Amino acid sequence: MNGAVLSKTALRAQAKVAREEAHAQSLAQGGAAARQAVQLLLGFLQPHVGQVIAGYMPLGSELDPRPAMTELSMHGPVAVPVVEAKAQPLRFDLWSPEAEMKPGAFGAAIPKISQPVVPEVVIVPMLAFNRVGHRLGYGGGFYDRTLAKLRAGGPVFAVGLAYAGQEAHDELPVEPTDAPLDAIVTEREVLTF
Template identity: 65%
Template sequence: MSDLTARKAALRAEARQLRQAAHDAARESDAAGQACRLLTGFLSGRAGQAIAGYMPIGTELDPRPAMAELARLGPVAVPVVEAPAAPLRFDLWTPETEMVAGAFGAAVPARSEPVEPDVLIVPLLAFDRAGHRLGYGGGFYDRTLARLREGRDVFAVGLAFAGQELSGLGLEPTDAPLDAVVTEREVLTF
Protein backbone atom coordinates (compact mmCIF):
# COMPACT_ATOMS: atom_id res chain seq x y z
CA MET A 1 0.00 0.00 0.00
CA SER A 2 1.44 3.39 -1.00
CA ASP A 3 1.79 6.21 1.51
CA LEU A 4 -0.98 8.19 -0.22
CA THR A 5 -3.32 5.18 -0.24
CA ALA A 6 -2.72 4.63 3.48
CA ARG A 7 -3.19 8.35 4.19
CA LYS A 8 -6.47 8.43 2.27
CA ALA A 9 -7.71 5.34 4.12
CA ALA A 10 -6.98 7.07 7.45
CA LEU A 11 -8.66 10.27 6.22
CA ARG A 12 -11.73 8.31 5.14
CA ALA A 13 -12.03 6.76 8.61
CA GLU A 14 -11.74 10.21 10.21
CA ALA A 15 -14.18 11.72 7.70
CA ARG A 16 -16.78 9.01 8.37
CA GLN A 17 -16.64 9.86 12.08
CA LEU A 18 -16.96 13.59 11.35
CA ARG A 19 -19.92 13.02 9.05
CA GLN A 20 -21.61 10.73 11.56
CA ALA A 21 -21.25 13.38 14.27
CA ALA A 22 -22.56 16.11 11.95
CA HIS A 23 -25.46 13.90 10.88
CA ASP A 24 -26.35 13.13 14.50
CA ALA A 25 -26.20 16.82 15.44
CA ALA A 26 -28.39 17.69 12.44
CA ARG A 27 -31.22 15.62 13.91
CA GLU A 28 -31.48 18.21 16.69
CA SER A 29 -31.44 21.18 14.30
CA ASP A 30 -32.53 22.18 10.83
CA ALA A 31 -29.00 21.85 9.41
CA ALA A 32 -30.02 19.54 6.56
CA GLY A 33 -32.99 21.74 5.69
CA GLN A 34 -30.83 24.86 5.75
CA ALA A 35 -28.23 23.22 3.48
CA CYS A 36 -30.97 22.25 1.01
CA ARG A 37 -32.42 25.77 1.04
CA LEU A 38 -28.97 27.24 0.33
CA LEU A 39 -28.40 24.66 -2.43
CA THR A 40 -31.78 25.42 -4.03
CA GLY A 41 -31.11 29.15 -3.99
CA PHE A 42 -27.60 28.68 -5.32
CA LEU A 43 -28.68 26.48 -8.23
CA SER A 44 -31.98 28.19 -9.05
CA GLY A 45 -30.13 30.47 -11.49
CA ARG A 46 -29.44 27.41 -13.62
CA ALA A 47 -33.09 26.94 -14.61
CA GLY A 48 -33.40 24.70 -17.65
CA GLN A 49 -30.05 23.01 -17.14
CA ALA A 50 -30.07 19.31 -16.31
CA ILE A 51 -29.09 18.85 -12.67
CA ALA A 52 -27.99 15.51 -11.24
CA GLY A 53 -28.53 14.94 -7.54
CA TYR A 54 -28.11 11.67 -5.69
CA MET A 55 -30.09 9.31 -3.53
CA PRO A 56 -28.57 9.45 -0.04
CA ILE A 57 -27.05 6.43 1.63
CA GLY A 58 -26.11 6.18 5.28
CA THR A 59 -25.30 9.54 6.82
CA GLU A 60 -25.03 11.51 3.56
CA LEU A 61 -26.84 14.84 3.62
CA ASP A 62 -30.17 14.22 1.86
CA PRO A 63 -30.49 16.47 -1.23
CA ARG A 64 -34.02 15.34 -2.16
CA PRO A 65 -35.81 18.45 -0.81
CA ALA A 66 -33.57 20.64 -3.01
CA MET A 67 -33.92 18.23 -5.94
CA ALA A 68 -37.73 18.41 -5.68
CA GLU A 69 -37.62 22.22 -5.82
CA LEU A 70 -35.11 22.24 -8.67
CA ALA A 71 -37.23 19.75 -10.66
CA ARG A 72 -39.75 22.59 -11.09
CA LEU A 73 -37.09 24.51 -13.06
CA GLY A 74 -35.70 21.77 -15.29
CA PRO A 75 -34.76 18.10 -15.48
CA VAL A 76 -33.25 16.43 -12.42
CA ALA A 77 -31.48 13.10 -12.61
CA VAL A 78 -29.86 10.61 -10.24
CA PRO A 79 -26.77 8.44 -10.76
CA VAL A 80 -26.83 4.80 -11.73
CA VAL A 81 -23.78 2.56 -11.33
CA GLU A 82 -23.51 0.45 -14.47
CA ALA A 83 -20.22 -1.33 -13.76
CA PRO A 84 -17.19 -1.15 -11.47
CA ALA A 85 -14.58 1.40 -12.62
CA ALA A 86 -17.03 2.94 -15.12
CA PRO A 87 -18.44 6.48 -15.18
CA LEU A 88 -21.93 6.90 -13.79
CA ARG A 89 -25.03 7.05 -15.96
CA PHE A 90 -27.82 9.46 -14.96
CA ASP A 91 -31.55 8.75 -15.17
CA LEU A 92 -34.42 11.24 -14.95
CA TRP A 93 -35.91 11.66 -11.46
CA THR A 94 -38.95 13.42 -10.05
CA PRO A 95 -40.41 13.15 -6.54
CA GLU A 96 -42.97 10.73 -8.02
CA THR A 97 -40.43 8.45 -9.76
CA GLU A 98 -40.75 4.80 -8.79
CA MET A 99 -37.41 3.76 -7.28
CA VAL A 100 -35.79 0.34 -6.88
CA ALA A 101 -32.66 -0.87 -5.10
CA GLY A 102 -29.44 -0.10 -6.93
CA ALA A 103 -25.73 -0.65 -6.35
CA PHE A 104 -24.21 0.30 -2.99
CA GLY A 105 -27.66 0.71 -1.41
CA ALA A 106 -28.64 3.78 -3.44
CA ALA A 107 -32.09 3.75 -5.01
CA VAL A 108 -32.37 4.16 -8.79
CA PRO A 109 -35.37 4.82 -11.06
CA ALA A 110 -37.29 1.68 -11.97
CA ARG A 111 -37.42 2.90 -15.57
CA SER A 112 -34.33 4.33 -17.25
CA GLU A 113 -34.63 7.70 -19.00
CA PRO A 114 -31.00 8.79 -19.51
CA VAL A 115 -30.07 12.44 -18.93
CA GLU A 116 -26.74 14.15 -19.63
CA PRO A 117 -26.30 16.55 -16.68
CA ASP A 118 -24.88 20.06 -16.79
CA VAL A 119 -24.65 20.28 -13.00
CA LEU A 120 -23.76 17.56 -10.52
CA ILE A 121 -24.63 17.64 -6.82
CA VAL A 122 -21.90 15.44 -5.41
CA PRO A 123 -21.94 13.46 -2.14
CA LEU A 124 -18.71 13.30 -0.19
CA LEU A 125 -17.03 12.20 3.00
CA ALA A 126 -15.00 15.41 3.42
CA PHE A 127 -14.11 18.64 1.63
CA ASP A 128 -11.56 21.40 1.99
CA ARG A 129 -11.60 25.12 1.24
CA ALA A 130 -9.70 24.63 -2.01
CA GLY A 131 -12.51 22.71 -3.73
CA HIS A 132 -11.24 19.21 -3.13
CA ARG A 133 -13.38 16.33 -1.96
CA LEU A 134 -12.72 13.01 -0.36
CA GLY A 135 -15.06 10.33 -1.68
CA TYR A 136 -15.41 6.66 -0.88
CA GLY A 137 -12.44 5.61 -2.99
CA GLY A 138 -14.28 4.02 -5.92
CA GLY A 139 -13.53 6.91 -8.27
CA PHE A 140 -17.05 6.98 -9.76
CA TYR A 141 -17.46 10.75 -9.56
CA ASP A 142 -13.88 11.45 -10.64
CA ARG A 143 -14.31 9.31 -13.79
CA THR A 144 -17.76 10.75 -14.42
CA LEU A 145 -16.63 14.37 -14.12
CA ALA A 146 -13.62 13.68 -16.35
CA ARG A 147 -15.92 12.22 -19.03
CA LEU A 148 -18.59 14.92 -18.74
CA ARG A 149 -16.05 17.75 -18.77
CA GLU A 150 -14.55 16.66 -22.09
CA GLY A 151 -15.27 19.61 -24.35
CA ARG A 152 -17.90 21.30 -22.17
CA ASP A 153 -18.39 22.96 -18.81
CA VAL A 154 -20.00 20.80 -16.17
CA PHE A 155 -20.48 22.37 -12.75
CA ALA A 156 -19.85 20.17 -9.69
CA VAL A 157 -21.14 21.22 -6.28
CA GLY A 158 -20.48 19.20 -3.15
CA LEU A 159 -23.23 18.97 -0.54
CA ALA A 160 -22.08 18.41 3.02
CA PHE A 161 -22.48 19.36 6.64
CA ALA A 162 -20.05 22.08 7.73
CA GLY A 163 -18.58 19.53 10.16
CA GLN A 164 -17.27 17.52 7.20
CA GLU A 165 -14.60 20.10 6.42
CA LEU A 166 -11.16 18.53 6.74
CA SER A 167 -7.81 20.00 5.77
CA GLY A 168 -4.92 18.10 4.28
CA LEU A 169 -6.84 15.87 1.89
CA GLY A 170 -4.46 13.65 -0.04
CA LEU A 171 -4.84 14.47 -3.72
CA GLU A 172 -4.14 12.38 -6.79
CA PRO A 173 -3.96 13.61 -10.40
CA THR A 174 -7.28 11.89 -11.15
CA ASP A 175 -9.20 13.67 -8.34
CA ALA A 176 -11.78 15.94 -9.99
CA PRO A 177 -12.15 19.35 -8.34
CA LEU A 178 -15.44 20.81 -7.20
CA ASP A 179 -16.67 24.21 -8.36
CA ALA A 180 -18.54 24.84 -5.10
CA VAL A 181 -19.50 23.31 -1.76
CA VAL A 182 -22.78 24.02 0.01
CA THR A 183 -23.21 23.40 3.73
CA GLU A 184 -25.85 24.51 6.21
CA ARG A 185 -23.66 27.52 6.99
CA GLU A 186 -22.36 28.78 3.65
CA VAL A 187 -21.79 28.45 -0.07
CA LEU A 188 -18.12 28.18 -1.00
CA THR A 189 -17.14 28.75 -4.62
CA PHE A 190 -13.77 27.94 -6.15
Protein backbone atom coordinates in the same frame (compact mmCIF):
# COMPACT_ATOMS: atom_id res chain seq x y z
CA MET B 1 -10.38 16.43 11.81
CA ASN B 2 -6.85 17.32 12.84
CA GLY B 3 -3.30 16.02 13.04
CA ALA B 4 -0.66 15.12 10.48
CA VAL B 5 -1.31 14.01 6.93
CA LEU B 6 -3.03 10.61 7.07
CA SER B 7 -3.55 7.91 4.48
CA LYS B 8 -6.76 8.11 2.48
CA THR B 9 -8.06 5.02 4.29
CA ALA B 10 -7.48 6.61 7.70
CA LEU B 11 -8.92 9.92 6.49
CA ARG B 12 -12.04 8.16 5.20
CA ALA B 13 -12.63 6.47 8.56
CA GLN B 14 -12.12 9.75 10.39
CA ALA B 15 -14.29 11.67 7.91
CA LYS B 16 -17.12 9.15 8.18
CA VAL B 17 -17.21 9.64 11.96
CA ALA B 18 -17.20 13.44 11.55
CA ARG B 19 -20.07 13.25 9.03
CA GLU B 20 -22.09 10.93 11.26
CA GLU B 21 -21.62 13.34 14.17
CA ALA B 22 -22.71 16.33 12.06
CA HIS B 23 -25.72 14.39 10.79
CA ALA B 24 -26.70 13.30 14.32
CA GLN B 25 -26.39 16.87 15.56
CA SER B 26 -28.62 18.09 12.73
CA LEU B 27 -31.21 15.41 13.54
CA ALA B 28 -31.09 16.35 17.23
CA GLN B 29 -31.92 19.92 16.19
CA GLY B 30 -34.87 18.84 14.07
CA GLY B 31 -32.86 18.74 10.84
CA ALA B 32 -32.01 22.45 10.99
CA ALA B 33 -28.54 22.12 9.45
CA ALA B 34 -29.79 19.94 6.59
CA ARG B 35 -32.67 22.36 5.85
CA GLN B 36 -30.31 25.35 5.88
CA ALA B 37 -27.87 23.59 3.52
CA VAL B 38 -30.72 22.74 1.12
CA GLN B 39 -31.93 26.36 1.16
CA LEU B 40 -28.43 27.65 0.41
CA LEU B 41 -28.09 25.06 -2.36
CA LEU B 42 -31.41 26.10 -3.94
CA GLY B 43 -30.44 29.77 -3.85
CA PHE B 44 -27.02 29.06 -5.29
CA LEU B 45 -28.43 26.93 -8.12
CA GLN B 46 -31.01 29.53 -9.25
CA PRO B 47 -28.91 30.55 -12.28
CA HIS B 48 -28.93 26.88 -13.37
CA VAL B 49 -32.69 26.28 -13.08
CA GLY B 50 -33.95 24.64 -16.25
CA GLN B 51 -30.65 22.89 -16.97
CA VAL B 52 -30.31 19.14 -16.38
CA ILE B 53 -29.33 18.91 -12.71
CA ALA B 54 -28.16 15.65 -11.16
CA GLY B 55 -28.63 15.05 -7.46
CA TYR B 56 -28.19 11.78 -5.61
CA MET B 57 -30.11 9.40 -3.39
CA PRO B 58 -28.53 9.74 0.06
CA LEU B 59 -26.93 6.82 1.83
CA GLY B 60 -26.41 6.71 5.60
CA SER B 61 -25.42 10.08 7.00
CA GLU B 62 -25.04 11.86 3.64
CA LEU B 63 -26.77 15.22 3.54
CA ASP B 64 -30.10 14.65 1.78
CA PRO B 65 -30.50 16.74 -1.41
CA ARG B 66 -33.98 15.40 -2.24
CA PRO B 67 -35.87 18.47 -0.96
CA ALA B 68 -33.79 20.60 -3.34
CA MET B 69 -34.19 18.04 -6.13
CA THR B 70 -37.97 18.09 -5.66
CA GLU B 71 -38.07 21.90 -5.91
CA LEU B 72 -35.73 21.91 -8.92
CA SER B 73 -37.80 19.23 -10.69
CA MET B 74 -40.70 21.71 -10.92
CA HIS B 75 -38.58 23.91 -13.20
CA GLY B 76 -36.48 21.47 -15.24
CA PRO B 77 -35.08 17.96 -15.53
CA VAL B 78 -33.45 16.31 -12.49
CA ALA B 79 -31.46 13.10 -12.60
CA VAL B 80 -29.82 10.63 -10.24
CA PRO B 81 -26.63 8.60 -10.71
CA VAL B 82 -26.62 4.95 -11.68
CA VAL B 83 -23.57 2.73 -11.17
CA GLU B 84 -23.21 0.63 -14.32
CA ALA B 85 -19.96 -1.15 -13.48
CA LYS B 86 -16.95 -0.95 -11.18
CA ALA B 87 -14.28 1.56 -12.26
CA GLN B 88 -16.64 3.16 -14.82
CA PRO B 89 -18.25 6.62 -14.98
CA LEU B 90 -21.78 6.96 -13.65
CA ARG B 91 -24.83 7.12 -15.89
CA PHE B 92 -27.60 9.56 -14.97
CA ASP B 93 -31.30 8.71 -15.25
CA LEU B 94 -34.19 11.16 -15.08
CA TRP B 95 -35.81 11.33 -11.65
CA SER B 96 -38.94 12.90 -10.22
CA PRO B 97 -40.43 12.77 -6.71
CA GLU B 98 -43.07 10.38 -8.11
CA ALA B 99 -40.60 8.06 -9.88
CA GLU B 100 -40.81 4.39 -8.96
CA MET B 101 -37.44 3.40 -7.55
CA LYS B 102 -35.58 0.12 -7.14
CA PRO B 103 -32.37 -0.83 -5.33
CA GLY B 104 -29.21 -0.04 -7.25
CA ALA B 105 -25.56 -0.84 -6.70
CA PHE B 106 -24.14 0.05 -3.27
CA GLY B 107 -27.69 0.45 -1.90
CA ALA B 108 -28.61 3.72 -3.63
CA ALA B 109 -32.09 3.72 -5.16
CA ILE B 110 -32.39 4.21 -8.92
CA PRO B 111 -35.42 4.79 -11.16
CA LYS B 112 -37.21 1.61 -12.26
CA ILE B 113 -37.51 3.07 -15.74
CA SER B 114 -34.18 4.22 -17.16
CA GLN B 115 -34.24 7.47 -19.12
CA PRO B 116 -30.55 8.46 -19.48
CA VAL B 117 -29.63 12.15 -19.65
CA VAL B 118 -26.41 14.16 -19.58
CA PRO B 119 -26.34 16.59 -16.63
CA GLU B 120 -25.04 20.14 -16.84
CA VAL B 121 -24.91 20.46 -13.05
CA VAL B 122 -23.91 17.64 -10.69
CA ILE B 123 -24.56 17.73 -6.93
CA VAL B 124 -21.85 15.58 -5.38
CA PRO B 125 -21.88 13.75 -2.01
CA MET B 126 -18.67 13.29 -0.03
CA LEU B 127 -16.99 12.27 3.17
CA ALA B 128 -14.86 15.41 3.56
CA PHE B 129 -13.84 18.59 1.72
CA ASN B 130 -11.26 21.35 1.91
CA ARG B 131 -11.39 25.06 1.12
CA VAL B 132 -9.79 24.76 -2.28
CA GLY B 133 -12.45 22.56 -3.90
CA HIS B 134 -11.23 19.05 -3.26
CA ARG B 135 -13.36 16.29 -1.78
CA LEU B 136 -12.71 12.96 -0.19
CA GLY B 137 -15.00 10.30 -1.62
CA TYR B 138 -15.42 6.64 -0.85
CA GLY B 139 -12.48 5.44 -2.94
CA GLY B 140 -14.32 4.04 -5.95
CA GLY B 141 -13.50 7.00 -8.18
CA PHE B 142 -17.00 7.11 -9.67
CA TYR B 143 -17.46 10.88 -9.45
CA ASP B 144 -13.87 11.60 -10.53
CA ARG B 145 -14.31 9.47 -13.68
CA THR B 146 -17.77 10.88 -14.28
CA LEU B 147 -16.75 14.53 -13.98
CA ALA B 148 -13.70 13.95 -16.20
CA LYS B 149 -15.91 12.34 -18.87
CA LEU B 150 -18.62 15.00 -18.64
CA ARG B 151 -16.10 17.88 -18.70
CA ALA B 152 -14.43 16.39 -21.79
CA GLY B 153 -17.75 16.98 -23.58
CA GLY B 154 -18.29 20.55 -22.37
CA PRO B 155 -18.73 22.61 -19.24
CA VAL B 156 -20.24 20.84 -16.25
CA PHE B 157 -20.76 22.55 -12.90
CA ALA B 158 -19.95 20.29 -9.91
CA VAL B 159 -21.34 21.32 -6.51
CA GLY B 160 -20.42 19.42 -3.36
CA LEU B 161 -23.07 19.17 -0.63
CA ALA B 162 -21.89 18.56 2.93
CA TYR B 163 -22.25 19.50 6.56
CA ALA B 164 -19.78 22.15 7.74
CA GLY B 165 -18.47 19.54 10.19
CA GLN B 166 -17.14 17.57 7.22
CA GLU B 167 -14.47 20.16 6.49
CA ALA B 168 -11.03 18.56 6.59
CA HIS B 169 -8.55 20.57 8.58
CA ASP B 170 -5.81 18.11 7.64
CA GLU B 171 -4.38 18.20 4.16
CA LEU B 172 -6.45 16.07 1.81
CA PRO B 173 -4.29 13.93 -0.47
CA VAL B 174 -4.99 14.92 -4.07
CA GLU B 175 -4.13 12.71 -7.03
CA PRO B 176 -4.02 13.75 -10.70
CA THR B 177 -7.27 11.88 -11.35
CA ASP B 178 -9.18 13.67 -8.54
CA ALA B 179 -11.76 15.98 -10.14
CA PRO B 180 -12.06 19.34 -8.36
CA LEU B 181 -15.44 20.82 -7.48
CA ASP B 182 -16.65 24.23 -8.64
CA ALA B 183 -18.43 24.95 -5.36
CA ILE B 184 -19.27 23.41 -1.99
CA VAL B 185 -22.47 24.18 -0.09
CA THR B 186 -22.84 23.60 3.65
CA GLU B 187 -25.39 24.83 6.15
CA ARG B 188 -23.05 27.75 6.94
CA GLU B 189 -21.75 28.94 3.59
CA VAL B 190 -21.21 28.55 -0.12
CA LEU B 191 -17.60 28.17 -1.19
CA THR B 192 -16.78 28.80 -4.87
CA PHE B 193 -13.56 27.95 -6.67
